[in-house]
Amino acid sequence: MHLSLALLLSALLFGVGVYGVLARRNAIALLMAVELMLNAANLDLVAFDAWFKDALHAGQVFALFVVVVAAAEVGVGLAIVLAVFRLRQTVAVDELRQLADVDPVLRVDADA
Numbered sequence: 498m499h500l501s502l503a504l505l506l507s508a509l510l511f512g513v514g515v516y517g518v519l520a521r522r523n524a525i526a527l528l529m530a531v532e533l534m535l536n537a538a539n540l541d542l543v544a545f546d547a548w549f550k551d552a553l554h555a556g557q558v559f560a561l562f563v564v565v566v567a568a569a570e571v572g573v574g575l576a577i578v579l580a581v582f583r584l585r586q587t588v589a590v591d592e593l594r595q596l597a598d599v600d601p602v603l604r605v606d607a608d609a
Contacts, residue, residue, distance in 0.1 A: 503544035511537035524578045524588040528571060535567045 510533055517530025539560040546556025582588050 500544055500548045503540060507537045507540040507544070510534075510540065522590050524574075524581070524590055527590065528574045528578070532567060532571070535563055539563050 514530045514533035514537060517533065518527055521527055521530060542556040542560040542563070544556075546554055546560075549556075578588055581593065585593065587593075
């Protein structure tokens, strides 16, 4: 398999992930889109590892670290989504504006 085919597939996966992050309003869909982007990075790492024929297989080792970080991200992300769903009865990101941090300057002006 040529390196360009793997890089093209990776770019397509990453593009779909970016579109998912920008267009979706569901927290679960956002997590899935981030996973697509991480998998695109893994594909790049493994493709370059195979292309350069690294004796230490550094690309595969880094890909393994990315998988571990992605698993931790999914665990924490789903825990947050479940906690928010129990509290607000929705996982729509647009409806969670009340959780945003309020600017302290505006808070002082509002109290005056």
